[in-house]
Amino acid sequence: MKYLKVMFSNKSRYNNFQYKIGKINYAPFWNPNAKTPEDMGGLNFSNEGNIIRYIHNGDTIYDVEIPEDAEVVSVKECATPNGVFRSNKIIIRNPRKVTDEIALELYKKSTIPEEAYPKALGAVSLMNFSKTANEIFNDKVNNETIDYFLSEWNDFTDRPERKNCNDTVIEIDKKLKEYIK
Numbered sequence: 001m002k003y004l005k006v007m008f009s010n011k012s013r014y015n016n017f018q019y020k021i022g023k024i025n026y027a028p029f030w031n032p033n034a035k036t037p038e039d040m041g042g043l044n045f046s047n048e049g050n051i052i053r054y055i056h057n058g059d060t061i062y063d064v065e066i067p068e069d070a071e072v073v074s075v076k077e078c079a080t081p082n083g084v085f086r087s088n089k090i091i092i093r094n095p096r097k098v099t100d101e102i103a104l105e106l107y108k109k110s111t112i113p114e115e116a117y118p119k120a121l122g123a124v125s126l127m128n129f130s131k132t133a134n135e136i137f138n139d140k141v142n143n144e145t146i147d148y149f150l151s152e153w154n155d156f157t158d159r160p161e162r163k164n165c166n167d168t169v170i171e172i173d174k175k176l177k178e179y180i181k
Contacts, residue, residue, distance in 0.1 A: 003064035003085065005045040005092055006057045013057045017043070019092050024067055030088040032073045040073065042086030049111030050083030055103055056123040062092040083112065100129040107132050114140070118152030121172065125157075128166040137175060146179050 010019045019025050029041030037044075045064045046054055066072060067089050075084040096102070103124050112120060117140045124132040141149050153176055157163055164170055 065091040122156035
């Protein structure tokens with residue numbers, strides 16, 4: 001399984017942990033038996049089939065290697081079961097800027113459940129990845145899914161910093177609202 005991590009430069013979006021590239025990164029706190037992510041600690045990452053849902057967590061994507069003696073837990077905290085993993089130590093390598101082309105490639109490899117695609121649409125839209133957003137829209141939005149997409153979209157974008165934040169968000173918002181007319 002190929003593991004990936006998305007973050008802004010080499011810092012985690014959630015706790016500002018600064019990662020070292022090509023070296024073992026140790027979690028500041030680790031309790032693999034905890035029931036909540038906050039209590040568990042660790043260093044989180046995803047896999048190639050699920051990472052599209054988390055593409056808005058940064059501008060740089062890394063390959064993740066797991067040291068042989070590391071502990072890894074699959075976390076079922078999100079809409080994508082088994083899409084989030086935590087470990088007490090990881091190595092990140094091969095940094096590359098996330099582009100619309102990379103996002104589109106990851107979307108085509110995605111294995112997330114159907115009910116997770118509205119949030120994935122929101123994630124790629126927030127990153128202004130128009131090609132990927134339109135591909136998801138065209139593939140997944142239909143008469144049977146439009147109500148769910150609109151509900152999840154509104155939930156995902158109902159924050160001042162997300163509403164109308166770029167051309168792709170505006171475009172997809174308009175297309176979703178026009179679809180129901």
